[in-house]
């Protein structure tokens with residue numbers, strides 16, 4: 048379902064954007080005050096890894112996606128829906144912005160099936176119920192969303208109620224569901240780089256896919272590319288930018304951003 052309100056910008060914040068010197072929160076508040084409608088999706092990347100270590104739980108990744116057993120799901124839920132989500136909301140609130148922290152479980156926002164048994168309790172997004180987001184956006188809030196989902200159908204016996212979803216994929220699905228105008232990924236590199244490490248400022252969807260196929264783009268870059276391609280037909284702009292650069296988000300929205308733009312083609 049498409050939104051009835053003004054264009055929405057979906058921003059995925061990576062682990063790096065939660066450092067103490069980060070300006071992303073400032074940018075979010077600034078853009079909100081300029082009348083922009085924003086939805087923020089975050090991950091928990093490095094913090095989840097730290098907390099798993101703290102609890103003696105080993106982490107494994109397959110194709111950039113975390114393998115989630117019961118224990119790591121509990122940690123991922125606690126860190127993302129708790130610590131990270133509330134840190135972001137507190138940051139926005141303290142600067143005078145208006146934000147509400149939710150997860151994909153709230154109001155049955157994101158309904159899933161199990162992605163792949165090999166990945167454990169990881170959700171593949173089916174239906175996204177956008178009513179709550181529409182309501183929050185219309186009321187002037189920035190929804191800040193932790194990438195968790197619930198089962199669309201009955202969950203397997205003994206399984207936890209929540210499913211973990213890759214934050215980048217989740218951001219793409221949310222952006223597609225609300226018909227977002229822009230999807231922006233903030234990360235810890237200048238953008239998508241070629242084999243020699245040189246930034247690639249513009250890529251067609253086909254070129255980006257080729258980088259994945261050839262292995263030049265791997266790990267955490269793969270779901271970002273997938274997320275961009277997911278909204279190619281509905282969004283007017285999808286990009287991956289360097290969240291370490293001061294005011295990277297604001298500059299991007301104001302039209303002088305760097306990073307990599309992926310366009311339809």
Ligand SMILES: Nc1ncnc2c1ncn2[C@@H]1O[C@H](COP(=O)(O)OP(=O)(O)OP(=O)(O)O)[C@@H](O)[C@H]1O
Nearest residue numbers: 061062090092093234236239240263264265267268
């Ligand atoms: N071709 C490429 N160009 C740039 N970075 C790449 C490329 N291929 C893989 N990467 C990796 O992708 C990483 C970004 O994804 P990563 O999942 O680590 O961060 P994030 O999603 O921004 O944050 P987090 O997952 O911690 O929330 C880079 O740090 C880099 O190591």
Ligand SMILES: [Mg+2]
Nearest residue numbers: 061090092267
């Ligand atoms: Mg990542």
